[in-house]
Amino acid sequence: MARIEAVDFFYLAMPDVLDIGDGSQDLLLVRLQAGAHVGWGECEASPLVSIASLVCPMSHSACKPVRDSVLGQTLETADDIRRIGDSVRESSLDLLQTDHTLSGIDIAMWDLLGKRLDVPVYRLIGEGSNHPKTPYASVLFGDTPAGTYAKGQAAVDAGYAAVKFGWGPYGRGSVAADRDHVQAAREAIGPERALMIDTGTVWREDLAAAAQRLPALREFGVTWLEEPFVSGALESYRALAAQSGAVKLAGGEGSHNVHMARQMIDHAGLGFIQIDAGRIGGITPARDVACYARARGVTYVNHTFTSHLALAASLVPFADFETGAICEYPVEPKSLAVEATLDHLERDINGQVRLPERPGLGIRPDLLACERYLVDVEIVVAGRPLYRTPALRGA
């Protein structure tokens, strides 16, 4: 019987983390050991806080450290993964960080299970098929329209059929300035390629501010407007969707459980639901959302801005979907996100990506490279060391 014997978290970061909307500047690598096998996963955002939630002292029966619900558990089937996830959510109910922390553990459990069964993870999910996705280049807006134009040209030169521009100055200046950025983006990528705009919740729930931008988005044929509002601002989303016409709304990356994503699907008028397997609690709940969305005519898309381990995990939930086959694909990640893995999901001659055929997620971390980015952490509570960065190699 395979029991989970170790759960280790490794905080990796760029030497200099910049104050820009680039989520590839740090990552939390998760290593799980059960019997002869090792699984790897990744949690999105704020590694230190997720480490704290892994090891924190219990507050009460529904606020336990995440590790307590994982260590010692049997891991032999997909049902075990779901059971362990349910147990984590129940035992750490009042610990808000839990879903982000569970995400990397769930991903590592799938990786480990695939290796144990000697099959790629996608074979264990749904129809077990592996349909290629058309990646869209996901880039940040330039500081100026000229900068945006240059980034669009670079994406075209790199062969992408679709490009998304996000964050940066968009939504923070005038409506006219925003139009200039969208125009520059469209001119750079030409009339045929799909163009998406990501506003990173800049208008919170201000319907009017978002609606003012719609004419320019329609004028330049934008496929979707992403996150005009914070996750959960359902009324603002729904009201904007009612007047956005051909420009569809996209959102949902802030969902940290299945229920939040369902509400976005049911009540926000979305054309696209975007789920990050590194936030929603892993591949298991992300798959639930993918099926829920498909049944309701909302297109499921991954949200991914870090390594190709995270990218692979985010593709698994809709690997067997033939239609709506686009995926987010970060094209200007920091060196950490590139070097953290030995394997990468390269585009094929058709410009598409698909999951590897290797067992598990098929993406091996590059431990030597990871060591160069490893951030040493020590947490001591009441004189007792609760966490010290473990050895990444030769453990």
Place this chain on the structure above:
Amino acid sequence: MARIEAVDFFYLAMPDVLDIGDGSQDLLLVRLQAGAHVGWGECEASPLVSIASLVCPMSHSACKPVRDSVLGQTLETADDIRRIGDSVRESSLDLLQTDHTLSGIDIAMWDLLGKRLDVPVYRLIGEGSNHPKTPYASVLFGDTPAGTYAKGQAAVDAGYAAVKFGWGPYGRGSVAADRDHVQAAREAIGPERALMIDTGTVWREDLAAAAQRLPALREFGVTWLEEPFVSGALESYRALAAQSGAVKLAGGEGSHNVHMARQMIDHAGLGFIQIDAGRIGGITPARDVACYARARGVTYVNHTFTSHLALAASLVPFADFETGAICEYPVEPKSLAVEATLDHLERDINGQVRLPERPGLGIRPDLLACERYLVDVEIVVAGRPLYRTPALRGA
């Protein structure tokens, strides 16, 4: 001009934290300093994780440590509090723990502002009135019906007009065993007093499991069934509400922002929305929810299970509500929650509680007592100490 010069977090805990649903076993005390004044607040659940989110290194522009959006900010008006809260939510958008961490800071900001203006906080909110609330005794179920009966009798002996039983074995055994507990509770408190049942999300989203308990709840005249499902399981809530008859549903304590609470109000068929100011981001968003609920005919009730500092903060959002004037009032808190403050919200001769007339929240921490429960924490990242428990006295 008063600027926030210091934000300090203090982790307090009982020497032995038990594996029971008693949230009074630890707390995170927040101290804010601006000019000549000091404000105190409290965050619910998992102190270590909230400390980590206060001081963690930045991951990217929307994932900054909470402290960065607070230190140095002007704090002179209620608008400043809202502005700082908005800034925290925006700058720490991708840090899941943020709302819990902000909660204690928002509470401390209100306490400080009241002291600065030399008025009780309730005067700064809504109509500025201070209507007394009828407290219901909030206790855990006994391990057996006899234990539940004894707890009910104790609440009656202590003079409470309403009693809520929660957690423990309820919902984890048979329908008949659960009925025995409810019967014991009703028999202990007599036919006149209000009886409420809190199931602590035990059925997750399993409608049938919850519905099976309805006949007994109706039989024994239960006022509300609390948290049959996890926060956000709107469909299960709505379906149960449609068949619960005179037994109303209560829930919402898991809401960590205004949007989640609104969705519970709009889509869950609740009779009562329960908000913890120590989780939802503080008094400011809790007040928004209180007004939203009142406009829609849903009764607002505080959720509180820790100290009387937290209790006072949780009463402020609906202090000016005349109707529906009940409040949760923990009656078997651990010594920490009692001793942590010098002042307490004692019941008056009518058995009611109201906010103090002292400036701020009017609840002074007992620093000597707090020191006895202080848990020493040290967090070191890349050789740099990011957090060391500060001095509680004489700082």
